[in-house]
Amino acid sequence: MAEEKGGLVFHPMDQFIVKPLFGDGAIGMFTVTNMTLWLALAAICTIGLMVIGTSGRAVIPGRAQSIAELAYGFVYKMVEDVTGKDGIKYFPYIFTLFIFILFSNFLALIPMSFSPTSHIAVTAILGFGVFFVVTAIGFIKNGVGFLGLFWVASAPLALRPVLALIEVISYFVRPVSHSIRLAGNVMAGHAVLKVFAGFAALTAVAPLSILGVMAIYGLEVLVSAIQAYVFTILTCVYLKDALHPSH
Secondary structure, eight states: OEEETTEEEOOTTGGGOOOBSSSSOOOOTTOOBHHHHHHHHHHHHHHIIIIITTTTOOSSOOHHHHHHHHHHHHHHHHHHHHHOGGGGGGHHHHHHHHHHHHHHHHHTTSTTOOOGGGSHHHHHHHHHHHHHHHHHHHHHHHGGGGGGGGOOTTSOGGGHHHHHHHHHHHHHHHHHHHHHHHHHHHHHHHHHHHHHHHGGGSGGGHHHHHHHHHHHHHHHHHHHHHHHHHHHHHHHHHHHHHHSOOO
């Protein structure tokens, strides 16, 4: 935010600009950026929680072990409930996705941090990764029978080709909606936070602005967890379709 000619000019989207971590040169393939830093921190936190936090396992768990076990049990039950026993073998992949997105979202709430999951480039990799993995599992497990996912056998015969076309389109839209949903929600929340914080520079509305920031920040903590949950449970739903494609 900047004040120009007696008015206020907000730049809430500047916080999403990818910049070199060292210097101000052009960004190349191997340039270390703020995006690189916060993605690495999210990966380190994921490893720290699940490896270091559980390295000294005890009957009476410590804080790190309790958090790790709580997250493990929560995602395990989700996978089992949605995909059934057949999906348990894919639990490590789904659990890693959940923890990584959760840490990425939470770390982005630290003042002066950067939000990797606000960028479609990051969420698209996650979303299309799920799409390709699930599709491969569907064909490997069911062969041509996986195409039964698109054929609604319970519908009237005349409607089946139309419904099949709709099912195919909706299937290929999945990775797009999967990635845009996460990036859009995270970006919107951070932009609103920046706008409320900008008004704190005005003495007349500073108290209201600070209260607004506190309220939005609390909401963003909740949204960060919910978006990690939504991404994970949708992954489970897509996996269920691959394991059991028939309608």
